[in-house]
Amino acid sequence: MSVRSSLLLLAGALTLQGCSGRQSILDTAGSDAAVLLTMFWVMLGGLVVVWLLVNGMMLFFHKLSPRKYDESHAQKLIIGGGIVFPTVVIAALLAWGLSIMPDQRAPGDGLRIEVVGEQWWWRVNYWPKGADAPIVSANEIRLPTGQRTEFTLSSAEVIHSFWIPALGGKMDMFPGRETMMSLHATEPGSYRGQCAEFCGASHALMAFEVVALAPDDFDAWLAREAAPAVAPTGxxxxxxxxxxxxxxxxxxxxxxxxxxxxxxxxxxxxxxxxxxxxxxxxxxxxxxxxxxxxxxxxxxxxxxxxxxxxxxxxxxxxxxxxxxxxx
Missing domain, CATH: 2.60.40.420 (Cupredoxins -  blue copper proteins)
Structure with a gap:
């Protein structure tokens, strides 16, 4: 038993190492991701309560008190504890979850970033408010903190899925169709984005860097990004x-x-x-x-x-x- 317990503890410790870092849903850097994390913990807690009740009843009546019960009493336990209570808990969790869903459909505060999923890379166009033409980049996204940034997403050939775990939920990208989402970064830093929909041979090699900057730093970076290439020296x-x-x-x-x-x-x-x-x-x-x-x-x-x-x-x-x- 001591060996088994040690192995279980080691496996748990190794698993928990994946719960932090710049691609973890448990290490949030945006308001949308924080709401999703709260939903996760509350719903997990509710489901644990339901699981403990149902399995506790089974343990009690099958192992701890294995005696004969009259039919009406048994029906009340089965219907009340096995159907009504779980349904009420799950319905309450669903209603609460829908009421606090992250506002990833809200319009942005000015900046719009157009992202097109290619095979297997990301075409990125920045549209500052009032711009007549985009500032073109690729395979990297930078956005200001403290503002809601709007994204328009599409795909050139196959279905992709745009996901930055530390900042918010995922959104599918479809050929011939444009979808919209927005993200509100709160913490400056570098985070990892990933295609979350299998899209072909190099799906696992289709990542992108996300850098959240203070607004002034972002404006300075965007100005440099809009400039032409510097002539090579040497x-x-x-x-x-x-x-x-x-x-x-x-x-x-x-x-x-x-x-x-x-x-x-x-x-x-x-x-x-x-x-x-x-x-x-x-x-x-x-x-x-x-x-x-x-x-x-x-x-x-x-x-x-x-x-x-x-x-x-x-x-x-x-x-x-x-x-x-x-x-």
């Missing part, structure tokens, strides 16, 4: 810009301020300043840019981008240096 990066053009990368990718205006793949204008490349897979280092370019389909199976595994080493390093310098 011989290697400049050579990389030439390789980028020669290899036709601009047919699929945009680098604002250059001749690259492709719309097929992610916007790369400030790709070196993002927290990751490949939609949450790799840190934006020169070595990882090089690995991504050379082994694209190995790192992310069935991705549309071809692997440039015939590039000479010097050109590959130059191209990776150029991309890492786009900040």
């Amino acid at each position: 011989d290697t990066a400049q050579r990389g810009a030439v390789v980028f053009q020669e290899q036709g990368c601009g047919a699929c990718h945009t680098v604002r301020g250059t001749a690259a205006v492709g719309q097929v793949g992610p916007d790369l204008t400030h790709v070196g300043a993002r927290a990751s490349i490949g939609a949450g897979i790799l840190a934006p280092t020169i070595e990882n840019f090089s690995a991504w370019i050379y082994h694209t389909d190995d790192i992310k199976p069935e991705v549309d981008m071809p692997a440039y595994d015939t590039l000479p080493d010097d050109d590959l390093m130059a191209l990776a240096t150029y991309l890492q310098g786009l900040k």
Whole structure:
């Protein structure tokens, strides 16, 4: 028994380690997620009460007091304790839960972020209030704290699901249909978002970084994000810009301020300043840019981008240096 108890305690401790962190529903950083967490604990408590009552009755009458009861008394116990009480408790929990559901359908306070689920990455367009054109980004979302940010969600090919556990609930994304949700971040920090709907071979590799910033910091970041790419400095990066053009990368990718205006793949204008490349897979280092370019389909199976595994080493390093310098 002591060994079994120790194993159970160890398993419980290991399980609890997953209850915190930047992708945990139990470690909230937004008002919507806080409401969902409250609902979870209250409903769990109500269901525990129902479970204890029903199973307690079974234990009492079957093991502790196994005697014969008259039919009317037995019916009252079964109907009252097994049907009426659980129904009342569950109905009360449902009514309460519906009354405090997070207001994720409310309009935002000004900023709107348009997110399109691709295979397997995220197209992100920022629409500040009154803007005539979006500020384009990809695979990363930044939003101000203390404000409700509105999201319009859609998908290009298959169903995806947009979920930032620390900030709120999930919302499905459908091809040909636009859905709306909003989130209210309360705590500055970095959080992890994830596609929560199986969408193909690289579904598990379709993540995104979420950074909640103080409003002034967010405005400063958005101004930098709207600016064109900074021209590369240094011989290697400049050579990389030439390789980028020669290899036709601009047919699929945009680098604002250059001749690259492709719309097929992610916007790369400030790709070196993002927290990751490949939609949450790799840190934006020169070595990882090089690995991504050379082994694209190995790192992310069935991705549309071809692997440039015939590039000479010097050109590959130059191209990776150029991309890492786009900040």
